[in-house]
Amino acid sequence: MQRSAPRLTRILACAALPVMLVVAGCSSDSGSDGGSGGGAGDAAAKGTATATASATPSPTPTVEPAKFAELPQxxxxxxxxxxxxxxxxxxxxxxxxxxxxxxxxxxxxxxxxxxxxxxxxxxxxxxxxxxxxxxxxxxxxxxxxxxxxxxxxxxxxxxxxxxxxxxxxxxxxxxxxxxxxxxxxxxxxxxxxxxxxxxxxxxxxxxxxxxxxxxxxxxxxxxxxxxxxxxxxxxxxxxxxxxxxxx
Structure with a gap:
């Protein structure tokens, strides 16, 4: 019961905060220290990569240069x-x-x-x-x-x-x-x-x-x-x- 008191105190404190802050700052108790919680960031990164790829210009078409530039008399x-x-x-x-x-x-x-x-x-x-x-x-x-x-x-x-x-x-x-x-x-x-x-x-x-x-x-x-x-x-x-x- 002594170990549960701090946790209960935190839950009560978070309940008094606005909903956005609760989501942002108080949900960490239920997660681990892994990387599974970055959904929004990943989507933004992918969007940036796609935009960058789309902005890359297509290669300019080339053709073999002509060998001769003049004709004789x-x-x-x-x-x-x-x-x-x-x-x-x-x-x-x-x-x-x-x-x-x-x-x-x-x-x-x-x-x-x-x-x-x-x-x-x-x-x-x-x-x-x-x-x-x-x-x-x-x-x-x-x-x-x-x-x-x-x-x-x-x-x-x-x-x-x-x-x-x-x-x-x-x-x-x-x-x-x-x-x-x-x-x-x-x-x-x-x-x-x-x-x-x-x-x-x-x-x-x-x-x-x-x-x-x-x-x-x-x-x-x-x-x-x-x-x-x-x-x-x-x-x-x-x-x-x-x-x-x-x-």
């Missing part, structure tokens, strides 16, 4: 030695630049000419090169990916050339990161024109090169193998010019 991308050998009697030895409103993204140049060989007839040649550069954009993908996608599209266009015969597509090694060569013949002006078109990609730049020729006035049709060799040589120079323009 198209009419200077091929050496004079190469253009003169592929188009011996070009109307404009320096090449004719293609129209472009943005030379940092699109550029091109062409050469054409008719070499008169007298009684042996004449040989006609046409050479052109085009460059397309793609920037990296979060909504569209990296420049390299965009160039790859457009390589497939441009290749499809070449393969769908109207009137093309003996069409064949092969992989071209040693030209940029990837390249395809399309060969075919087209009959026009009563002559057979032999074509070699190369679609190549180097980084985020697409290089399109076409070389073709025909024999006139009794001259023989150009050898398809030589046309491919000429196109390959020019395409390699064009790809190298892209890298040189970005040094």
């Amino acid at each position: 198209a009419c200077k991308a091929l050496t004079a030695k190469t253009t003169s050998s592929l188009v011996p009697k070009a109307k404009n030895a320096k090449g004719t630049a293609a129209a472009s409103s943005d030379l940092s993204h699109r550029a091109g140049c062409s050469w054409n000419g008719l070499e008169d060989k007298g009684v042996k007839g004449s040989q006609y040649r046409w050479l052109d090169v085009s460059f397309y550069r793609y920037d990296s954009e979060v909504s569209l993908g990296s420049g390299q990916e965009r160039a790859q996608e457009n390589l497939a599209k441009e290749l499809g266009k070449v393969q769908a050339t109207t009137g093309a015969k003996k069409l064949a597509t092969t992989s071209a090694t040693g030209i940029g990161d990837e390249a395809k060569t399309v060969t075919y013949t087209v009959r026009k002006t009563d002559e057979d024109f032999v074509y070699a078109s190369i679609v190549a990609r180097t980084g985020n730049v697409l290089v399109l090169l076409s070389y073709n020729g025909a024999g006139y006035a009794g001259a023989p049709t150009p050898d398809a193998k030589k046309i491919v060799e000429g196109a390959t040589k020019a395409a390699k120079e064009a790809v190298a010019a892209v890298a040189a323009a970005n040094k």
Whole structure:
């Protein structure tokens, strides 16, 4: 009974206090010294953690940077030695630049000419090169990916050339990161024109090169193998010019 007197005194004292104080200060007798009584505090802590997590910003989307920022001067991308050998009697030895409103993204140049060989007839040649550069954009993908996608599209266009015969597509090694060569013949002006078109990609730049020729006035049709060799040589120079323009 002596041990119960202090406890009874405390209970009576607490009974005289306001209800909020009783709950806060007098309920300790029934609990232990463990941690089971922190319900309200735990809820508040969880709420704060949730708010903090919600306030954390989402990572900013990123995309692989484009490899090349510039294009070469198209009419200077091929050496004079190469253009003169592929188009011996070009109307404009320096090449004719293609129209472009943005030379940092699109550029091109062409050469054409008719070499008169007298009684042996004449040989006609046409050479052109085009460059397309793609920037990296979060909504569209990296420049390299965009160039790859457009390589497939441009290749499809070449393969769908109207009137093309003996069409064949092969992989071209040693030209940029990837390249395809399309060969075919087209009959026009009563002559057979032999074509070699190369679609190549180097980084985020697409290089399109076409070389073709025909024999006139009794001259023989150009050898398809030589046309491919000429196109390959020019395409390699064009790809190298892209890298040189970005040094």
